[in-house]
Amino acid sequence: MSGLIFLIPIALVMGAMGLVGFLWAVRSEQFDDPDGAAARILISPDEPLPERKSE
Amino acid sequence: MTDLSLDANGCPSGLAPPGGSDASDPGAFVRKVGKQSRLSLTVRGAKCGGCLSRIEGVVAALPGVESARLNLSNGKLDIAWSGNLEPRRISEAVSGLGYGVAPLDTATEDDGHKKEEQSLLLAMGVAGFATANIMLLSVSVWGGHGEMGEATRQGLHALSGVIALPTLIYSGRPFFKSAWNVLKKRRTNMDVPISLALILAFSVSVTETLRGGEHAYFDAACMLLFFLLIGRFLDARVRRRAWSAARDLAALASRTVTRIGADGSPRSVRAEEIRPGDRILLAPGERAVVDMVIEGGESEVDESLVTGESLPRWTGAGMKLMAGSINLSQPLTGQATAAAADSLLAEISQMLTAGEQKRSTYRQIADKAVSLYVPLVHSTALLTFLGWWLVGGMGLREAILIAVSTLIITCPCALALAAPVVQVVAAGRLFKGGAYLKSGDALERIAACDHVIFDKTGTLTLGTPRLISADVPASLLAEAAQLARASRHPLSRALTVAAGPGPLAKDVKERPGLGLEGEVNGAPCRLGSAEWTGAKAAGHVGATLFFARGNEAPVELRFEDDIQSGAAGMLAQLSAMGMTMEIVSGDRTEAVAEVARTLGIDQWTAAASPQAKVARLEALQAAGRKVLMVGDGLNDAGALALAHASAAPGGALDVSQSAADAVYSGGLAPLPGLVKTARLAKAVMLQNFGFAAAYNLVAVPIAVLGHATPLVAAIAMSGSSIIVCLNALRINLNTEKTG
Numbered sequence A: 001m002s003g004l005i006f007l008i009p010i011a012l013v014m015g016a017m018g019l020v021g022f023l024w025a026v027r028s029e030q031f032d033d034p035d036g037a038a039a040r041i042l043i044s045p046d047e048p049l050p051e052r053k054s055e
Numbered sequence B: 001m002t003d004l005s006l007d008a009n010g011c012p013s014g015l016a017p018p019g020g021s022d023a024s025d026p027g028a029f030v031r032k033v034g035k036q037s038r039l040s041l042t043v044r045g046a047k048c049g050g051c052l053s054r055i056e057g058v059v060a061a062l063p064g065v066e067s068a069r070l071n072l073s074n075g076k077l078d079i080a081w082s083g084n085l086e087p088r089r090i091s092e093a094v095s096g097l098g099y100g101v102a103p104l105d106t107a108t109e110d111d112g113h114k115k116e117e118q119s120l121l122l123a124m125g126v127a128g129f130a131t132a133n134i135m136l137l138s139v140s141v142w143g144g145h146g147e148m149g150e151a152t153r154q155g156l157h158a159l160s161g162v163i164a165l166p167t168l169i170y171s172g173r174p175f176f177k178s179a180w181n182v183l184k185k186r187r188t189n190m191d192v193p194i195s196l197a198l199i200l201a202f203s204v205s206v207t208e209t210l211r212g213g214e215h216a217y218f219d220a221a222c223m224l225l226f227f228l229l230i231g232r233f234l235d236a237r238v239r240r241r242a243w244s245a246a247r248d249l250a251a252l253a254s255r256t257v258t259r260i261g262a263d264g265s266p267r268s269v270r271a272e273e274i275r276p277g278d279r280i281l282l283a284p285g286e287r288a289v290v291d292m293v294i295e296g297g298e299s300e301v302d303e304s305l306v307t308g309e310s311l312p313r314w315t316g317a318g319m320k321l322m323a324g325s326i327n328l329s330q331p332l333t334g335q336a337t338a339a340a341a342d343s344l345l346a347e348i349s350q351m352l353t354a355g356e357q358k359r360s361t362y363r364q365i366a367d368k369a370v371s372l373y374v375p376l377v378h379s380t381a382l383l384t385f386l387g388w389w390l391v392g393g394m395g396l397r398e399a400i401l402i403a404v405s406t407l408i409i410t411c412p413c414a415l416a417l418a419a420p421v422v423q424v425v426a427a428g429r430l431f432k433g434g435a436y437l438k439s440g441d442a443l444e445r446i447a448a449c450d451h452v453i454f455d456k457t458g459t460l461t462l463g464t465p466r467l468i469s470a471d472v473p474a475s476l477l478a479e480a481a482q483l484a485r486a487s488r489h490p491l492s493r494a495l496t497v498a499a500g501p502g503p504l505a506k507d508v509k510e511r512p513g514l515g516l517e518g519e520v521n522g523a524p525c526r527l528g529s530a531e532w533t534g535a536k537a538a539g540h541v542g543a544t545l546f547f548a549r550g551n552e553a554p555v556e557l558r559f560e561d562d563i564q565s566g567a568a569g570m571l572a573q574l575s576a577m578g579m580t581m582e583i584v585s586g587d588r589t590e591a592v593a594e595v596a597r598t599l600g601i602d603q604w605t606a607a608a609s610p611q612a613k614v615a616r617l618e619a620l621q622a623a624g625r626k627v628l629m630v631g632d633g634l635n636d637a638g639a640l641a642l643a644h645a646s647a648a649p650g651g652a653l654d655v656s657q658s659a660a661d662a663v664y665s666g667g668l669a670p671l672p673g674l675v676k677t678a679r680l681a682k683a684v685m686l687q688n689f690g691f692a693a694a695y696n697l698v699a700v701p702i703a704v705l706g707h708a709t710p711l712v713a714a715i716a717m718s719g720s721s722i723i724v725c726l727n728a729l730r731i732n733l734n735t736e737k738t739g
Helices: A004-027 A034-040 B049-062 B087-096 B111-143 B151-171 B174-183 B191-210 B216-253 B348-359 B365-391 B396-410 B412-432 B442-448 B455-462 B474-484 B492-501 B567-574 B590-599 B610-622 B636-642 B654-659 B672-702 B710-733
Strands: B029-035 B036-044 B065-071 B076-081 B101-104 B256-260 B266-270 B279-282 B292-296 B299-302 B312-315 B330-336 B435-437 B451-453 B460-466 B506-511 B516-522 B521-530 B541-551 B555-563 B578-583 B627-630 B645-649 B663-664
Touching: A004 B111, A004 B151, A034 B049, A034 B292, B036 B087, B049 B065, B049 B076, B049 B087, B087 B101, B111 B151, B111 B174, B111 B216, B111 B710, B151 B174, B151 B191, B151 B216, B174 B191, B174 B216, B191 B216, B191 B365, B191 B396, B216 B396, B216 B412, B216 B710, B279 B292, B365 B396, B365 B412, B365 B672, B396 B672, B396 B710, B412 B435, B412 B442, B412 B672, B412 B710, B435 B672, B442 B645, B442 B672, B451 B455, B451 B610, B455 B460, B455 B590, B460 B492, B474 B492, B474 B516, B474 B521, B474 B541, B492 B541, B492 B555, B516 B541, B555 B590, B567 B578, B567 B590, B578 B590, B578 B610, B610 B627, B610 B636, B627 B636, B636 B645, B636 B654, B645 B654, B663 B672, B672 B710
Parallel strands: B451 B578, B451 B627, B627 B645, B645 B663
Antiparallel strands: B029 B036, B036 B076, B036 B101, B065 B076, B256 B266, B256 B279, B279 B330, B292 B330, B299 B312, B435 B663, B460 B555, B506 B516, B516 B521, B521 B541, B541 B555
């Protein structure tokens, strides 16, 4: 039973870290444009290939 | 003049139709921050990643632009630039790609709604965290039942309380605030029993913990908060979407006007700044924002959105021009006769207000359910307490504990989720099908409709004419098209579409009201009315053009306003659902009769004024019919606002779109789906309320008899909420059958 004394605080701290991450994500407007974020990841402008270095 | 905007193709995915080509000058909306100029535009029709990269790419390529970012979820495009880039070029670049674009007034931004939604999301996150962690502790208490030492149990309860207290204060605020506000006014709402249950559950649990009791309801209180906040958040999101759709429409109406200053120089100003008597320049392709009297120039104007008439009208000095008309061929100058706010026909705006007031008396199913629920639950809890205490001979503490557990278990998780989840799922499904809802209760009202009234021009028909003369040789058509490419007249456009791409004739001149002349393959040619080409007018009911090459006899070209593809199938589907149909149009009798005959609609009215449309609606509604009005014009706006429910196509005038409950795009195809989904959604909503009632019928006796331990409460609450959500998701499942 004495294990609980440090196991419960560890569990709570880990949960709290997730909560803080969520609060940060909401506050910094990460959820403002879900459609745009989904589309943006697929946009890759055509660029010339980097020149291959010959050894 | 050669801008045909036929190559402007809008969203490459085909999810949205190409938008308007009438970009107005956003110069009056530019904000200066240091050396940087900033501008926000609202972009209509951008739906996919392709749109995103095209729009951002084309704007970022303009000289001096430092950043261009489009929010795909709400269509807001933020641009920052330095140097003297003309803002007009930005909006032209975007509208040139085929997207509707309008300046966004940052003063009217939806800060309030956004803050509310964000704070609900934060509250939900905190409640979710607390629920999960307290549940972790509670499960060990329940699991260790009988074996766990009392000190350990008390310690775990205390720890739960320490987590629950800040959660209750932080996440419970929306409920406490709203409950307090209505109590001050001596009324009651859903938040009163919620707040009461939360506070009672918490204080009972605290006293139980202090005296080392067996049951504490900290987990139930937090779980209750979490589920209720999910419902609240979804509800806020639906309302904000509806609100921002209305805001976008308002933004599209807040166009700019080119005012001619005292020194004769034109300057772009906001429409609100126009006062009666101001002199205005109306460029070709531009839409009049205020009523005006023409002073100089002559041109043809498209008044289809104002009167429903499908063919353009010649206009010149001294004639009146209504707001909503589009100038087609030559620049016009005129004097404003009214400010923008008074410019829409006064009667129409009055009808809008009257209709909306009538509609706001509609009570949603959810409100009715709540008004039944609140007194029932409170009296049950009170009776339970009194019964156990006075009759059952129980101690005060135990009686309170049982009464509180009754309040907790009946607390309306399922009830709070029943409607919002259905609305979100149905709105998402409709959005994929090409229709979006402007309000949450629109679904319930659309579902109740049993009669549809259609406007003709632009709703049942495409609103643009199509060449029907099949016997015209292709070479002649190509020659006529060389002239037609120089004009914005709808018949010229139709001719160009029929002929396909090709060159433009030399020295084309346009005479408003008559036609075009120019040199084609070395010969002087004329295209236009019978009078202009010297032909005899023939007996065709629809629109005609004549093409004369040199001195040869003029050739007649006939046009017809095409019926939307799939209209007949759509009507059949609607009548299969038990809807009756009718056409009420402002257009000429022959044109309406022809469309009604083709589509097999027996009941029709032609040449109907806006007042006549409203009168027809009132007569039907007085006879007990629930009418779904489908229309696009300014002349329909009054009827749209008054009808039990209404829908407008995406190409409709802004006023009509804001008066309608739903806006659909991509032809008439989404309409049957709209009605079907609305009916399905209403059925699912009723099922959900039925389920919530059934749940209470089972749960209340258990609680009243004192068997609702925290474990039972936790299982019952989460189980009922999950079942309600799963039931709502069913709307998405049978896509094949209804889509």
